[in-house]
Amino acid sequence: MIGKLQCIVLDCHYPAALARFYAALLGGEVDRPDPRWSLDEDWSTLHTDGGLVVAFQRVQDFHPPQWPDPAHPQQIHLDVDVEDIEAAERAVIAHGGAPLKAYEGWRVYADPAGHPFCLIGGSA
Known part of the structure; x- marks a missing residue:
């Protein structure tokens, strides 16, 4: 390991x-003092x-990236496990996320800055 x-x-x-959006999605503390x-x-x-x-x-x-357009690459994305994908989708939209595409068992969204991320249902 390097x-x-x-x-x-x-x-x-x-x-x-954007930090507040992801706090609503993932939990945690925004801007906790950290010497780093x-x-x-x-x-x-x-x-x-x-x-x-x-x-x-x-x-x-x-x-912002424009999924799935390679001319505007993702730069990075997160996969998020959720128990109830319908409830998770409602919460994501309520906090400013935008749906991009739905698949069997998972869905792609854009955060408020345009970064794509996925909700993966039933694997949490």
């Missing part, structure tokens, strides 16, 4: 707002209950 994952970083326009990072309008974090840290970084000329 190293261990410190955090996953998503580029976006509005870091704090300074928190400001250009950087926000989400410390999940499982220990994973997702960070959100402001990019002035951010261009």
Whole structure:
């Protein structure tokens, strides 16, 4: 092993707002003080209950991905296990997510900054 994952970083326009969206989706604490990072309008974090840290970084000329268009690549995406995919979908939409495509047992959404992510039903 060369190293261990410190955090996953998503580029976006509005870091704090995107951190709150993912807190609603995954749980955890937004912008918990952490000596590894300074928190400001250009950087926000989400410390999940499982220990994973997702960070959100402001990019002035951010261009959101457009799934599944390879001309606008995903950059990164998350798969999220859920017990009830219908209830999870309602919550995602209520918090600003947008449905992109439904498949048998899983669905693709865009977060408020346009990053695609998947809800995987029944495997939580």
